[in-house]
Amino acid sequence: MSVGVSVRPFDVARVRADFPILAQKIYGRDLVFLDSAASAQKPRAVIAAMTEAMERQYANVHRGIYWLSERATEAYENARDAAARLLKAYDRSEIVFTRNSTEAINLVAHSYGRGVLRPGQAVVISEMEHHANIVPWQMLRDAHGIDLRVAPITDSGEIDLVSLARLLEDGRVGLVALTHMSNVLGTCTPARRLAALAHAHGAKLLLDGSQAIVHRIVDVQEIDCDFYVFTGHKLYGPTGIGVLWARHELLEQMPPFLGGGDMISSVSFARSEWAAVPHKFEAGTPPIVEAIGLATAIAYVEALGYEAIAAHETTLVDHALSRLSSIPGLRIFGHAQDRGGVVSFALEGAHSHDIATLLDRQGIAVRAGHHCAEPLMQRLGVESTARASFGLYTTKDEIDALAEGIDRVREFFA
Amino acid sequence: MFEDLRDLYQEVILDHGRRPRHGSRLAAFDATARGDNPLCGDRIALWLKYAEGGAIERVGFEAKGCAISIASADLMAETVAGISDEEARQLAAALQALAKTGDAPIVPEPLAERLERLLPLAGVHEFPSRVKCATLPWHALLAALTGRENATSE
Numbered sequence: 001m002s003v004g005v006s007v008r009p010f011d012v013a014r015v016r017a018d019f020p021i022l023a024q025k026i027y028g029r030d031l032v033f034l035d036s037a038a039s040a041q042k043p044r045a046v047i048a049a050m051t052e053a054m055e056r057q058y059a060n061v062h063r064g065i066y067w068l069s070e071r072a073t074e075a076y077e078n079a080r081d082a083a084a085r086l087l088k089a090y091d092r093s094e095i096v097f098t099r100n101s102t103e104a105i106n107l108v109a110h111s112y113g114r115g116v117l118r119p120g121q122a123v124v125i126s127e128m129e130h131h132a133n134i135v136p137w138q139m140l141r142d143a144h145g146i147d148l149r150v151a152p153i154t155d156s157g158e159i160d161l162v163s164l165a166r167l168l169e170d171g172r173v174g175l176v177a178l179t180h181m182s183n184v185l186g187t188c189t190p191a192r193r194l195a196a197l198a199h200a201h202g203a204k205l206l207l208d209g210s211q212a213i214v215h216r217i218v219d220v221q222e223i224d225c226d227f228y229v230f231t232g233h234k235l236y237g238p239t240g241i242g243v244l245w246a247r248h249e250l251l252e253q254m255p256p257f258l259g260g261g262d263m264i265s266s267v268s269f270a271r272s273e274w275a276a277v278p279h280k281f282e283a284g285t286p287p288i289v290e291a292i293g294l295a296t297a298i299a300y301v302e303a304l305g306y307e308a309i310a311a312h313e314t315t316l317v318d319h320a321l322s323r324l325s326s327i328p329g330l331r332i333f334g335h336a337q338d339r340g341g342v343v344s345f346a347l348e349g350a351h352s353h354d355i356a357t358l359l360d361r362q363g364i365a366v367r368a369g370h371h372c373a374e375p376l377m378q379r380l381g382v383e384s385t386a387r388a389s390f391g392l393y394t395t396k397d398e399i400d401a402l403a404e405g406i407d408r409v410r411e412f413f414a
Numbered sequence: 415m416f417e418d419l420r421d422l423y424q425e426v427i428l429d430h431g432r433r434p435r436h437g438s439r440l441a442a443f444d445a446t447a448r449g450d451n452p453l454c455g456d457r458i459a460l461w462l463k464y465a466e467g468g469a470i471e472r473v474g475f476e477a478k479g480c481a482i483s484i485a486s487a488d489l490m491a492e493t494v495a496g497i498s499d500e501e502a503r504q505l506a507a508a509l510q511a512l513a514k515t516g517d518a519p520i521v522p523e524p525l526a527e528r529l530e531r532l533l534p535l536a537g538v539h540e541f542p543s544r545v546k547c548a549t550l551p552w553h554a555l556l557a558a559l560t561g562r563e564n565a566t567s568e
Contacts, residue, residue, distance in 0.1 A: 027418075349432075351480035353454060353547060354423075361419055370455040383455040383478045412416060413428070413481070 010308040016393045018043040018300075029363030032398045037183055037211060037342050037389030038367050040236045042297075049296035050238060053289050061288055062262055062279075072288055079291035080278075082298045083243045087228060088219040094251065096244040096278040097286055101210040102132040104229035104244035105177070107281060108206060109136035111254035112175070112227075112246075119145030121174040124167050124203070126151040126159050127379045128182045131372040133208045137177065147172065153379065157185035157334035161193070168201035175204045180212035180228075184371045184387065185334025186317070186342035188212060191223040199224070204250070210234055214391070215313055215340040217306045220245055232290065236392070237297030241290035244281070251277040258283040301392075309392060313341040316390045316399060323403040329410065333380055341390035344371070347406065350413045352386040358409045359386075364402055421537035422544070423481065426489075431481030436491035440474040449554030449565040451546055456483050458551050460491075462558050470494050470502060473555070480547050486535055487551035493528040499559050501525055505532075506552040513538050513548045 059068035084092040098104040141148040151164040176198040198205040206227035213230040232241040260283035329348030352368035443461035456479035465471035473491040516539035557565035
């Protein structure tokens with residue numbers, strides 16, 4: 001008997017109908033939204049679930065002895081199950097809700113960095129990290145005597161594995177913290193190899209999955225990483241909720257990040273006892289409605305299926321690379337073998353801000369600037385780039401509109 | 415298609431953005447400052463030289479940025495040559511008001527003609543995300559006048 005992988009047909013028109021904002025006109029033109037890597041639009045299901053939560057089952061969680069609070073607690077904890085299922089966590093208690101990826105990384109830098117790593121140990125990051133995966137480690141370096149090492153990238157925009165291995169050689173590295181997909185170059189990093197490499201040298205691996213989780217199946221058990229972070233708002237969920245996944249035993253070892261209500265088991269003026277993992281890391285009233293929105297977003301993406309999403313996005317990226325690379329004077333940054341739906345570019349004779357303003361007037365939203373990755377800009381030898389990024393709802397026609405829009409920008413500045 | 419953008423990208427702006435007349439470092443200078451817009455990555459370094467009587471003689475700059483910021487820097491260098499520090503401060507304040515509101519404030523007579531040459535920058539007021547592009551060089555100028563080395567348009 002043969003078992004075929006069934007890929008559900010991906011109906012982009014139907015998907016687009018789920019996103020109310022896309023029906024809007026901008027300056028009288030159809031909105032072409034190509035900035036999903038900064039923050040994605042929200043499907044009606046997410047908006048409805050959050051509204052419903054506030055209209056029908058809202059109360060604080062984990063403390064009320066009444067029907068509404070029990071319903072809210074159940075919905076909030078169901079969101080933890082959804083995140084655990086999405087990442088294939090070993091256990092639901094390994095999911096810690098944060099505000100976003102940035103807070104999740106700060107939590108690890110603070111609790112694991114100060115609580116478990118010892119002065120003199122090192123943390124390794126790469127040249128293509130987002131500021132969110134640079135600055136917390138610099139703060140740890142300065143406060144706790146940790147050495148911060150930077151793994152170079154190759155000219156094609158991939159992590160230089162030989163150099164990375166060399167940085168690990170002395171056995172002093174306690175943690176390797178790398179992006180799972182670059183928000184500028186689109187590069188997907190070889191997660192399993194990175195985990196094996198880190199572990200071979202006695203280091204843990206943290207992956208910043210802010211971009212990757214949007215485009216591909218993530219299985220933390222298969223990758224064999226130790227920490228994984230992502231944010232809800234890039235995954236078609238609301239702002240204000242992010243996820244830290246970490247192996248249970250690591251969370252047990254780590255001291256709390258923030259102190260307050262909900263993270264204790266008992267408090268006296270002499271001392272407090274911490275609540276069990278993961279509640280130890282969730283001080284104060286959590287983002288309840290946002291967690292419910294995130295759970296709905298996860299269910300939405302799962303229902304479409306990651307295989308179908310990935311196939312759709314591969315088509316888009318191939319189309320974009322071929323259309324854009326034929327534009328004279330246009331330079332694309334990043335040529336990794338394995339890449340997701342992000343294309344950064346520069347145009348001769350036009351600065352990225354001017355490109356973005358001119359595209360905006362054609363209804364096309366792209367990001368321009370350094371993309372919170374200044375060290376990467378220096379590596380690429382530019383101050384800024386323009387970036388088009390794709391989501392579930394992006395169409396080939398929109399990429400054609402982008403290419404035609406860039407042609408008009410060229411004419412304007414010619 | 416870009417009719418409504420002609421207010422922002424007037425010919426003067428495109429021309430100075432493409433071919434700045436003062437876009438180079440001064441070999442001899444009396445003051446210098448750098449300006450940074452950390453949000454977008456625009457940067458400028460400028461050098462300022464005084465004439466014998468104390469008026470600004472020349473300004474030169476090196477900048478990485480968009481057409482608006484380069485044009486603004488170049489028009490700045492053009493319009494502050496020959497005036498005093500105090501007048502340059504008044505002109506900078508006027509430019510900032512112009513960029514934010516689109517309206518030229520009243521300035522003392524000797525500056526009126528200079529401010530008129532800056533009017534093409536008024537178009538940015540309709541583009542809130544671009545106002546800082548136009549004002550960054552002027553922040554750097556103010557820093558140079560007060561002897562500071564760094565300015566930010568944040």
